[in-house]
Amino acid sequence: MKTLFVRGPSLLSRLVLALACSFLLMFIDHKLQAMQPVRLFLNSLVTPVQYLAILPEQMLTSFSDSFKSQDQLASENERLRRQLLEQQGQLQQLSFLTNENKRLRELLGSEQRAPNRRMVAEVIAVASEPFSQQLVINKGALNGVYEGQAVLDSRGIVGQVQDVGSNTARVLLISDQSHAIPLRSERKDIRALAQGTGEIGRLQLMFVPHSTELAVGDLLMSSGLGNVFPEGYPVAKITGIERDESLPFAKVQADPISQLDRVRNVLLLWQSDDPQQPIYEGEPDA
Template structure:
């Protein structure tokens, strides 16, 4: 049976031929300079084929990187959103803390006499009775709070303590209709009585003769009469004076110095006598401890 295709050289012969051809090509490449130029042209001709052959792999790599990058971006986006939400929550708390810090600084910088003992209290509750202006603070008998104690904010007198519990106390505001406080005009020391009328933004002066020396803008301060309120702290400013001769007394309105509708932190004061006794007691204790150390 005749073979359709004639058999070529044997494998050994082919191998020997290829090796010989390779040796000759390497010899020519090292000895002939023009071959390098030919090789460069040949490389340029073949390079498009290399790019075409590499395109499927490059496309797959690009697609994989795109999907991976998108997934990474989504995860990073979710992480950043959660971090931003947490930071916004902290920022809100920091803003509240900053405002409270400013209020406390203002309160501590209030014009309290150096010899006065003072303590910061915080508002706990506001009386929901529209006809009674009272608040509850978080200081009580365990903090040595007592009935009749003066209560201030950073601007002026707020009211006085009327009931004392173990851990909290009730304060009657200046604006309550049952409240009255002895006052004097800072400009000329004329003594008056400031009364609440049930309005946190307005007080009044009762039974003031038309001839009383007072002007709009006069500052009213506590006179200390009655031994309830400490002397010399702002009560309010005279906002209007109506002298109607048909009426027996002038109608005088006062704008409170304290922000009675925006209370948060308050200042409790102890009388000068009590502060002096405590200072004297502390001095005696320090002297006694010093003598014991000397012995």
């Protein structure tokens, strides 16, 4: 006797098959980057939604700015004028130091460092959770952005690009638990490795011996190791050191220089040997 409804595979069989397919896809993606076009398409697909989500905030900001009084505008203009004069003075000193450094490198026979190319991007979305601290910016593959690219703000290093869409990119913050960055102290030139703690304003230095000469208040700079972040950019400042002899290493905490919970604009960096170079608006894609 034939039944009206044919019974398919059991739920357990379906679960095993789904898990096997999932592991197979993860393995293929890890080895061959086969899912990269799919991620690029999905990131591009949600871009309009992200722009629509920030549209009310942008309209409200524009509406409030239009009602600024003349006194406020004059005060802001004077503040910007003073800031411009200060930066012009710093630029003159920087030019002198650059020329002096160039002469010293020529005397030592060292290779000259090529200047980094930069592009400003705007933060359009924020994902700050215990297990994922990320930003979404309004620049993507069409602008030459690539995975692993260094991202800064006006204070120091913010993070690095994790995923790239056509018009947007997702930035992994340095405070994320999965992120680590090699550093060196400005005062003693001691190398260290900083890892995110999951807290937006806290980093932890890993494998620091009890005999370290690091001190509270030391400024930590990017060391340039790993070929991800350029050397010499501010990253964090040490805020606490706990030397417990019962533990194999000292506990060293540091706070990021950048205010990661208030980032509005970021700076993307391209080094001379990067796989891609910036594509500015109006510039033909070479």
